[in-house]
Amino acid sequence: MIKAISLFSGAGGMDVGFKNAGVDVVLANEIDLNAANTFVANHPDTKMIVGDINDNLHNFWDYTDIDLVFGGPPCQGFSVIGKMDPNDERSQLIWSFLKVVEIVRPKAFVMENVKSLATINKWKGVREEYIKRAKELGYGCVPFVINAAEYGTPQKRERVFFIGIKDDTDFEEAIWNQIFSQRRKAPTVRQLFSDLGPAGTDRNPQTCNAKITFAVKPVMRRIPYDCLMFNGIGCPIDPDGYSRTITASMGGNMMLIVDDVFLHDPTADNWIQGYYDKLVSHEIIPEFKEAPPRLRRLTINEARRLQTFPDDYIFCGSKTSVYKQIGNAVPCEMAKTVATAVVKYITVD
Template sequence: MNYKYTGISLFTGAGGMDVGFKRAGVNVLWANEIDKDACNTYEANHPETLLKRGDIRELLGELEQFNDVDIVFGGPPCQGFSVAGKMDPNDERSTLIWTFLDVVRIIRPKAFVLENVKALATLEKWKNVREKLFHLANEMGYSCYPFLLNSSHFGVPQKRERVFFIGLLGKNIDPHHTFSRLEQRRKKPKNIRETISILGPAGTTRNPLTCTAKITLAAKPVIRKSPYAGMIFNGLGRPLDLDGVSNTLPASMGGNKTPIVDEALLYNHANDNWVVNYHKGLLENKVIPEFGEAPSRLRRLTIKEAALIQTFPEEYVFHGSKTAIYRQIGNAVPCLLAEAVASAVIDELEGITINNIRNKPEQLAFESLLSI
């Protein structure tokens, strides 16, 4: 691969962002991760990058040698900001976004990309955090703006929304221009069926069965308009719409929070959609919910399938227990989304001229984001 730029990867995890940035032309020289299993996964797939294990706060001194690196990127832990967590402003993990900026201060790259959960970009609760982030970036000479992106707009078969704070050094970037660069990289994703059926049935050599958590019907189901949105099964694992894209894959997969797949429907062994029919019966009061195991045609999403939905290469090797691997996958930034962001940043650095995209619903949403 021909690399045009160099990069430093922080809070690297299993390396989803790194896959995308490398595809875009960034040679990742140095990476850091604290989780042992994620480190083993990263080293297995990125042997050309120097991975330093441990707390980034104890490794800052090593980064002074990289003062000519082009891009610093990464996703500091988000649990303190996420609506799925406690949203505790005193959560120590939330302070790591300032450590990310400490690295930027040491290296002074041409650009930085800080990824995090949607809540950090949109909730009033975190307005002071955003303002501090912008202020510190500006003090260091960076123009910095947030870009809220849905991964399904960039070829990922998953509706995962994440914010990317993009900063450029010594340049007053026009955020509308950067947004247009991102918009030009929009790409329709494959549906779930197209994405995972290439692996073959669960339990075969190419697609090992990795989650055996039972699927049971809820005696008191929460019924919503869509058969894929309610809770008609016990646990938080919801069925996947094979002809659509998935909701956000959680890091808590591995047990009854793992999404559900209709194996017979996936491989056309059945003409009926059991989930849709059961949901319709509940909705029309033609079926009385009863606790018990679901039909055997329903099973949990496998590790290989989850990785493909996150757009990892099929040959990507994961290390750790099954639970640890599901967590690595669920925590990752989808590779195709990272590639789109990296490519847009590189175009900004190179000053490539484009025609701005205007008057789209996404543009209006972007305008609203800037006003928060």
Template sequence: MMKEITAVSLFTGAGGMDIGFERAGVKTVFANELMKEAAETYNANHPGNVMVNDDINNVIDKLEEFRGVDFVFGGPPCQGFSVAGKMDPDDERSKLIFTFLDVVEKVQPKAFVMENVKALGILEKWEPIRKKYLERAQSMGYSCIPIILNATEYGVSQKRERVFFIGIKGNGDPFFEYHMRDLIEQQKQKAPIVKELLQSLGRAGTEMNPDTCTAKITFATRPIMRKSPYAGMYFNGQGRPIDIDGYANTLPASMGGNKTPFIDEEYLYGEAESDWVVEYHKGLLDGTIIPEFKDAPNRLRRITINEAARIQSFPDNYVFCGNKGKIYTQIGNAVPCKLAEVVAKAVIKYMQTEM
């Protein structure tokens, strides 16, 4: 009988990463989150009183008691590193990846997994920070590698690319990265297209899929065109149309208003032959449509909370707390559950077979 695998969860948010680790057989013994509503969401779905809703700097000294757990995992806020943000290394939030390592140093887990934006894993701009992070992990006795994964290759219908820093204590394996990549890639699973994923929820406004985002969709009078109908900016606001025959772009934490992506509902439910957005884009390109400022047709609508949660691979029965805007934020901020599960399973298997 294998002993229970335990973990400390940091920057927990609504618990997307925790769900993945739980599915891989890990029990969270302590969780920490600053945002009140996200902590409430976590408690509503994980009634074990392990959540502490406070600033991580206030709880760090209390973590001694969890010394020797198997894992420390979490996704520190990434706005400081995000290409979408200001990319400021002095942003307070950028320092939290080192606070994560402070906890690792205190708790001395067998392994750690830290998720962040892809930029931190590859951009030259972040090379010094990456180097400092990896050197610090090494000085603490952890061999650590960054691995970039695209969620669509692991069952998540969203083009979300993220870096996972995986550290294992006392690991002298020269082929660590090779083995870890192999264990992750063995779990590759093509994600369903958005149409297949969302259809069974039913129309927006029905029982399983309440209509939750009322932000209007309006046309831009000066569209910025791209080859793809899903890439240009010919609607106002940052919410873009989703290609339901493919995958959603990364769901942002700023959803809830006009930054919420949208879909053609008639096309989603098979009542229309083609996506309205594609036809409109074609008309703009060939000059048969003159752009004017007006509301988009009703068949175009923002994705609902339940749809956003499904795109992030949360279970359908997951309970979210807070107002609508806060719930959209929690969903956008989360690590897709299925992606976290893949990484957790790979690390556990590595520790069982290679260590």
């Protein structure tokens, strides 16, 4: 079996995917205590090192018989929705990832991050330097950008996976072929949540009563589910489509909004569409001073499913911490897709 080390493990979403692809994760590292506790609760056979990766590099010298190193260093420094500060301490952690690769010398590595690290000109120098340093360590390295919605995850979440293969520079086509072969249609949000029931019921406890407010200056687009109409830049979820990217701050200005009535009764009036139509036609809508109770934030159980965690996955910490852990995770099915492709490639006779 492929043996691996997990870095920046968080709650373990990436680990679920890699384990489901046949990978034995023997060691993990996470700095956040709540996330580490969640990881241990669900992956008891994996040794967890809690703390800053840079303070624990010495621990990796005992693990030199490793096939794979994977993980998702914090992405806020590279994200287009963040400050995009190259001096952000979190931006430096991609190099810490490579330090572990240098120590362990695995057959392959997989580093996940935001799409912008692979696509925008601002980060061209960073990605070229990353590929250069990987090459100096003896690894061909290629960034692969994929959309979670094309691989069984009902979420429009694009991410880059920098894949490195030891002593190999000619693997890009083969890996893409393995990834493409796993394309599958994700269920819609309505299908995904149908058996959970409305928020507040037994299978779907109401885990957040955060107030829904209307954006003072809504950002209008072609369809209502692309508009930013709530809580500053909050966006409604299309029940018959896919969610936008879940973030770690699901309760902040970027919260995703659910119409609980329309979600569980497709014959009911579509309140979001009606509100959108009135905004587009510039109607005076004094009755919309406060959001109706049918509009709400995602529950923990719904967020868990959108990230394709198993329903019985245990989360530790406060509700705020749990939302953060779920939002920070790599969707399990997305991770499994990449892991399957890499494992098949490095195990070919």
